[in-house]
Amino acid sequence: MTPQTRKKPERRTSPLSRERIVDAAIGLLDTAGESGLTFRSLSERLATGPGAIYWHVAGKSELLAAATDRVVTIALTEGTAGPPGGIHDVALGLFDAIEEHPWLAPQLTTQLSHNPTGPVTTRIFEATGRQVSALDAPASSWFTATSALMHYILGAAGQNAANLALARDLGPEADRSAYMDTVAGAWKQLSPEDYPFTRAVADQGLEHDDRVQFLAGIDLIVAGVTARPPAAQQLREGRARAAEAEPPASGRTSPR
Amino acid sequence: MTPQTRKKPERRTSPLSRERIVDAAIGLLDTAGESGLTFRSLSERLATGPGAIYWHVAGKSELLAAATDRVVTIALTEGTAGPPGGIHDVALGLFDAIEEHPWLAPQLTTQLSHNPTGPVTTRIFEATGRQVSALDAPASSWFTATSALMHYILGAAGQNAANLALARDLGPEADRSAYMDTVAGAWKQLSPEDYPFTRAVADQGLEHDDRVQFLAGIDLIVAGVTARPPAAQQLREGRARAAEAEPPASGRTSPR
DNA sequence: CCGTCGCTGGAATGTCGTTCCATGAACGAG
DNA sequence: CTCGTTCATGGAACGACATTCCAGCGACGG
Numbered sequence: 001m002t003p004q005t006r007k008k009p010e011r012r013t014s015p016l017s018r019e020r021i022v023d024a025a026i027g028l029l030d031t032a033g034e035s036g037l038t039f040r041s042l043s044e045r046l047a048t049g050p051g052a053i054y055w056h057v058a059g060k061s062e063l064l065a066a067a068t069d070r071v072v073t074i075a076l077t078e079g080t081a082g083p084p085g086g087i088h089d090v091a092l093g094l095f096d097a098i099e100e101h102p103w104l105a106p107q108l109t110t111q112l113s114h115n116p117t118g119p120v121t122t123r124i125f126e127a128t129g130r131q132v133s134a135l136d137a138p139a140s141s142w143f144t145a146t147s148a149l150m151h152y153i154l155g156a157a158g159q160n161a162a163n164l165a166l167a168r169d170l171g172p173e174a175d176r177s178a179y180m181d182t183v184a185g186a187w188k189q190l191s192p193e194d195y196p197f198t199r200a201v202a203d204q205g206l207e208h209d210d211r212v213q214f215l216a217g218i219d220l221i222v223a224g225v226t227a228r229p230p231a232a233q234q235l236r237e238g239r240a241r242a243a244e245a246e247p248p249a250s251g252r253t254s255p256r
Numbered sequence: 257m258t259p260q261t262r263k264k265p266e267r268r269t270s271p272l273s274r275e276r277i278v279d280a281a282i283g284l285l286d287t288a289g290e291s292g293l294t295f296r297s298l299s300e301r302l303a304t305g306p307g308a309i310y311w312h313v314a315g316k317s318e319l320l321a322a323a324t325d326r327v328v329t330i331a332l333t334e335g336t337a338g339p340p341g342g343i344h345d346v347a348l349g350l351f352d353a354i355e356e357h358p359w360l361a362p363q364l365t366t367q368l369s370h371n372p373t374g375p376v377t378t379r380i381f382e383a384t385g386r387q388v389s390a391l392d393a394p395a396s397s398w399f400t401a402t403s404a405l406m407h408y409i410l411g412a413a414g415q416n417a418a419n420l421a422l423a424r425d426l427g428p429e430a431d432r433s434a435y436m437d438t439v440a441g442a443w444k445q446l447s448p449e450d451y452p453f454t455r456a457v458a459d460q461g462l463e464h465d466d467r468v469q470f471l472a473g474i475d476l477i478v479a480g481v482t483a484r485p486p487a488a489q490q491l492r493e494g495r496a497r498a499a500e501a502e503p504p505a506s507g508r509t510s511p512r
Numbered sequence: 513c514c515g516t517c518g519c520t521g522g523a524a525t526g527t528c529g530t531t532c533c534a535t536g537a538a539c540g541a542g
Numbered sequence: 543c544t545c546g547t548t549c550a551t552g553g554a555a556c557g558a559c560a561t562t563c564c565a566g567c568g569a570c571g572g
Contacts, residue, residue: 015519015520016519016520038559038560039559039560039561040558040559040560043521048521049520049521049522049523050521050522050561050562051520051521051522051523051561051562051563052520052521055518055519055520056519059560059561060560060561105365105369106365106366106369109361109362109365109411109414112411112414112415112418113362113415113418116415116418116422116439117439117443122443122446122454125454126451126454129453130453132453133453133456139456139460140460141472141476142453142456142457142460143457143462143463143469144473144476145476146453146457147415147473148473151407151408151410151411151415151473152403152407152408154407154411155365155407155408155410155411156403156404156407158368158369159369159403159407161369162368162369162370162372163372166372183372183373186373187378190378195378195382196386197381197382197385197388197398197402198378198381198382200389200395200398201385201398201399201402204395204396204398207399213399213403217400217403217404217407220397220404220477221477222480223480223483224476224477224481224483225476225480227479227480227483271551272550272551294527294528294529295528295530296527296528296529299552299553304552305552305554306553307530307531307532307533307551307552307553308550308551308552310530311549312550315530316529316530
């Protein structure tokens, strides 16, 4: 599968390399979107044929995985400078990476699902969890806290990137503020009977600064991690509630 | 586009209807996976040709949106029975729906991104937020809390569904417990220097009950929503921290 | 000087979403 | 009862895609 004899990388000067292919793929994804990455367009950009690419890359999914891995690794390693506010650094690093590469969010959820033990997933989990373990919280809550943070970061950052893309569609000079007002306006049109909450939120206005909004969510989860006294007890309560929430039907996987 | 004259639904007895098409699509997705839904396979199952389907449905994306909407609506309306533990009901309703329909998780993130004001997104936001507003928390934190919960629910439930699918690949009799042990085993193989946190989490063992694990995350976020005293102040701190976290480079969208 | 092997790129294959069109079934008008 | 119009059907055709195949290239070891 993989080219075995990569022993001396300087055998030639301008060959097609896996790195060059991944670079071109990232550029194509950034400029033309997810659907813009084609083996044809990639061939054209690299001035070669589709067949040549397959010598270095197994297929499209592996190419996407490699591109995702590259971008995530960069985003995670460059932001680890400042000593305080560790979680904010990791979160904003991913937030900015997803904003620059909107295709990243769907790709990351795909990686999470199809390959949970893969390098991308593990890297994000490790980077997030390391900041969690620096918090004042019992180790028994680490996994739960890291999961919550990771899913929020990925989901909210993806949402933000999507909002930006839609804001651009709204008009050339429209920024996120204008788009958020559009969303709030759409929410106010909803039926008061069926959507009281959404209308109430729209009435009080949506935060216009994306990073402030994003970090507010991070801080909210962090508050949940640190502020609660008995973490182990909480988990026991959760177990009891889960059992109680499933009274009669259907033998699922859980009722151990 | 849409068939206007749907006035009298009983004009004929066994016609191709949008409902029948969506039903068949859901069945196909459940049994054959995301890639199993094809207009050809759908035609075959409905004993017709591809062209006929396009009379009722605009295209594949609309078909997927309709299928997603159907499943989400059912999941959200049936679990709204019990009076207490409202968030758990909503969360478990979505959790179970995603577990039964593993294709739902990717579809939901797609809906969230491509159509944030669409019915699916709004429905989930409303259902989640209604339970948030019942909590003891200031209204200014509602949006943030609802976002955090929604992204966690979708992400964690999708992760769980993916784990189940991978556990089935592990062997016919393997359940989630066996798979979680496999993951923990893989994590223990990681480099102690690069992945100290992940190894530490693996050492203390992973919760085997999926619902308990899931609800622990819900409770953690809920604790963050309720337990912190000054929500408005927190947001102001977040704004200050955001400004401080971006000292030198690159004019982004936020630094207003 | 020649054969081999890593590597290339263009052609070919099969499947997909989508469009087109010839046909049929119901129904109101004459 | 008959005909034209409308709604609806389904099979065939089209273009784009990922992937595979294969005939060749160039450099290096013999």
